[in-house]
Amino acid sequence: MASLIEARNVTKKYKMDKVVVEALRGVSIKIEKGDFIVIVGPSGSGKSTLLHLLGALDRPTSGQVLVDGKDISKMDDWSLAMIRRKKIGFVFQSFNLIPTLNALENVMIPLEPVKMDMNEGITRARDLLELLDMKDRMLHKPGELSGGQRQRVSIARALINDPEIILADEPTGNLDTVTGRKVVEAMLHWNQDHDKTFVLVTHDPSLLDFATRKVYIRDGLIDIQENNRPKKNAVSYHK
Amino acid sequence: MRSRTISEAEGRIKMIKMAFYNLFRRKSRTFLSVFMIAVGVLSIIALVSIVDGLFADVQGAVGQLQGIMVFQKGGMGPMYSQLDEDYRGKLESVYGVKKAEPVIMSLAKSVEGKGSGFDYMNMVRLIGTDFSQETTGQSVSGVTGEIVAGRHIKPGEKGKVIIGTEIQDKYNKFPGNSIKINGEKFQVIGVYKTGSKTSNSAILMNIDDLRELIGFPAKKVAYFSVSLENPEEIDKVAKLLKFKYGEKLQIANTAQFSESIASAIGDIRSMVFAVAAIAAIVAGVGIINTMLMSIMERFKEIGALKATGWTNSNIMVMILYESAFIGIIGGVLGCLLGIAASIPLSQASGFDILVSPELLLESFTFAVCIGIAAGLYPAWKASKFDPVQALAME
Numbered sequence: 001m002a003s004l005i006e007a008r009n010v011t012k013k014y015k016m017d018k019v020v021v022e023a024l025r026g027v028s029i030k031i032e033k034g035d036f037i038v039i040v041g042p043s044g045s046g047k048s049t050l051l052h053l054l055g056a057l058d059r060p061t062s063g064q065v066l067v068d069g070k071d072i073s074k075m076d077d078w079s080l081a082m083i084r085r086k087k088i089g090f091v092f093q094s095f096n097l098i099p100t101l102n103a104l105e106n107v108m109i110p111l112e113p114v115k116m117d118m119n120e121g122i123t124r125a126r127d128l129l130e131l132l133d134m135k136d137r138m139l140h141k142p143g144e145l146s147g148g149q150r151q152r153v154s155i156a157r158a159l160i161n162d163p164e165i166i167l168a169d170e171p172t173g174n175l176d177t178v179t180g181r182k183v184v185e186a187m188l189h190w191n192q193d194h195d196k197t198f199v200l201v202t203h204d205p206s207l208l209d210f211a212t213r214k215v216y217i218r219d220g221l222i223d224i225q226e227n228n229r230p231k232k233n234a235v236s237y238h239k
Numbered sequence: 240m241r242s243r244t245i246s247e248a249e250g251r252i253k254m255i256k257m258a259f260y261n262l263f264r265r266k267s268r269t270f271l272s273v274f275m276i277a278v279g280v281l282s283i284i285a286l287v288s289i290v291d292g293l294f295a296d297v298q299g300a301v302g303q304l305q306g307i308m309v310f311q312k313g314g315m316g317p318m319y320s321q322l323d324e325d326y327r328g329k330l331e332s333v334y335g336v337k338k339a340e341p342v343i344m345s346l347a348k349s350v351e352g353k354g355s356g357f358d359y360m361n362m363v364r365l366i367g368t369d370f371s372q373e374t375t376g377q378s379v380s381g382v383t384g385e386i387v388a389g390r391h392i393k394p395g396e397k398g399k400v401i402i403g404t405e406i407q408d409k410y411n412k413f414p415g416n417s418i419k420i421n422g423e424k425f426q427v428i429g430v431y432k433t434g435s436k437t438s439n440s441a442i443l444m445n446i447d448d449l450r451e452l453i454g455f456p457a458k459k460v461a462y463f464s465v466s467l468e469n470p471e472e473i474d475k476v477a478k479l480l481k482f483k484y485g486e487k488l489q490i491a492n493t494a495q496f497s498e499s500i501a502s503a504i505g506d507i508r509s510m511v512f513a514v515a516a517i518a519a520i521v522a523g524v525g526i527i528n529t530m531l532m533s534i535m536e537r538f539k540e541i542g543a544l545k546a547t548g549w550t551n552s553n554i555m556v557m558i559l560y561e562s563a564f565i566g567i568i569g570g571v572l573g574c575l576l577g578i579a580a581s582i583p584l585s586q587a588s589g590f591d592i593l594v595s596p597e598l599l600l601e602s603f604t605f606a607v608c609i610g611i612a613a614g615l616y617p618a619w620k621a622s623k624f625d626p627v628q629a630l631a632m633e
Contacts, residue, residue, distance in 0.1 A: 048631070057546060058627045078550055085548025092630060096543035100260040110547040112254055157547065169630075 002069040003030040010063030023049040025220035036191045037199045038211035046220040047201045055167045056083040089158030093170035095150045097142040104138045107156045128156040148179035165197040258560035272529045273569040279519025280573020286515040292592035294504040308491040310462035317462040335476035341460035343367040364441040367449025389414030389429030401429035403439035523609040530617035542629020551622035558618035566610015570603040
């Protein structure tokens with residue numbers, strides 16, 4: 001069975017002024033359904049770049065990235081957007097919510113281009129926020145929410161289109177330890193109870209305890225990739 | 240903590256609502272852009288309404304003319320023309336001509352001791368015509384009108400005048416009063432009214448009186464106002480007159496005259512619109528700047544939208560909605576200001592200006608087009624933002 005996403009010997013080079021930076025130097029990885037992958041590495045190791053390639057936000061300089069068996073490296077912008085819309089959800093370190101919209105509206109942002117029936121969209125967004133313990137804060141704008149609440153809105157937004165895989169770039173980076181833990185537990189809940197695939201990129205090695213697979217990346221190359229039995233009793237998330 | 244049931248209608252997100260709310264992120268900047276567009280629209284309405292008002296009045300005046308005007312060829316028009324009065328008999332002998340009324344026309348140097356200088360719009364026209372035959376009420380020297388007070392000048396009557404309703408209002412004169420024209424006293428015996436303000440701003444008198452008053456050459460007239468046996472045959476009779484006297488005389492079919500006036504004023508209107516539109520175009524440049532600043536501030540946010548599956552065209556449409564809103568709001572505000580300004584403008588200029596629904600629609604549409612056009616480049620630029628670079632920004 002084809003992997004959800006597979007990277008085959010991908011490289012990524014950026015030109016910064018006159019200097020060419022090799023962010024990735026030949027990385028291969030497979031993302032399978034139901035995985036909860038945690039990628040750790042120091043700053044500048046290429047972990048975010050890898051996430052961007054896996055999420056069809058960018059194209060590799062060389063190598064292949066296959067999403068559902070289709071190589072995205074030659075696709076145009078529109079095709080990449082369709083992949084992101086239908087198959088991938090993103091969670092960011094700095095949440096990236098629209099400040100003029102309330103939580104419910106922010107969650108529905110990915111639906112706007114889809115032109116889904118509005119009532120169905122509202123119901124779906126509402127249900128997600130309720131599951132993420134945001135029932136009483138739906139009409140609040142990001143400025144009125146705590147960091148943890150904003151991140152939960154961000155997770156709901158990532159889930160609204162029912163993607164197969166959610167990519168999270170430093171999801172706890174702007175949160176305190178306790179809040180960050182709760183956010184990760186929410187993700188674990190979706191992984192274990194709803195069979196959603198997660199790939200997390202983080203500085204925080206403590207999150208490795210939750211991974212089904214641990215990936216260590218350094219200087220644009222994967223150092224170690226190992227399967228892991230996550231600590232299930234560490235999951236204490238309640239909705 | 241606030242807690243209430245979410246209805247189906249609440250929480251609706253539409254790109255339009257999002258675009259509208261985005262305008263309020265920087266209220267003063269949005270207000271300035273809207274205001275610039277509004278000023279542009281106001282200047283269009285102010286200037287073009289003056290032309291429209293003038294056009295309506297001139298067209299009304301020309302539209303009142305009947306029959307055919309015959310004046311000196313190669314001259315500067317009927318007012319400055321000189322023809323032998325003998326042409327009267329010759330013109331009246333042409334098939335279809337009922338009457339060839341001799342007319343002299345001039346501008347009064349002073350009325351009631353007050354001169355109008357070079358203020359063309361307030362000058363009083365003096366029209367001298369032949370009252371040797373009884374004049375009935377439907378025509379006042381070739382212009383469709385009627386006597387509304389007093390009576391017409393009788394055949395051979397001298398020293399008498401009939402005044403238009405504008406003169407009556409301006410100088411407060413009524414039948415029985417005397418009026419001083421170019422220093423000479425005349426008696427007002429009647430007041431006439433036509434369908435045009437311009438035509439109502441004249442004084443009619445016996446042609447010999449006017450000839451004497453302004454020193455017009457003896458046995459000469461300025462032009463003939465030709466009325467027809469059958470008004471339907473105006474083209475035919477005009478052609479006949481041209482055939483017979485076209486070498487020496489200018490034969491002007493008033494219907495065609497009206498069309499050429501309309502065409503000329505139409506050109507002037509377009510030119511005035513274009514000049515006034517410059518202000519709106521400058522406002523458009525301002526909107527480009529505003530929108531560029533706005534999208535640069537939202538660089539990261541646009542990256543996040545792309546990450547969620549928004550395509551380049553989705554981004555473009557959202558930005559275009561925002562700039563269109565600026566055009567719409569500015570257009571509405573400009574139209575309201577234009578309507579409000581029309582009253583003092585009319586009072587200051589001294590004549591009726593015309594703010595028509597068509598002008599308001601044209602101006603509003605122009606404002607919206609400016610708004611959308613100004614948003615094109617910023618929208619394109621935003622659509623090309625690299626989501627990776629955008630999201631990497633701190």
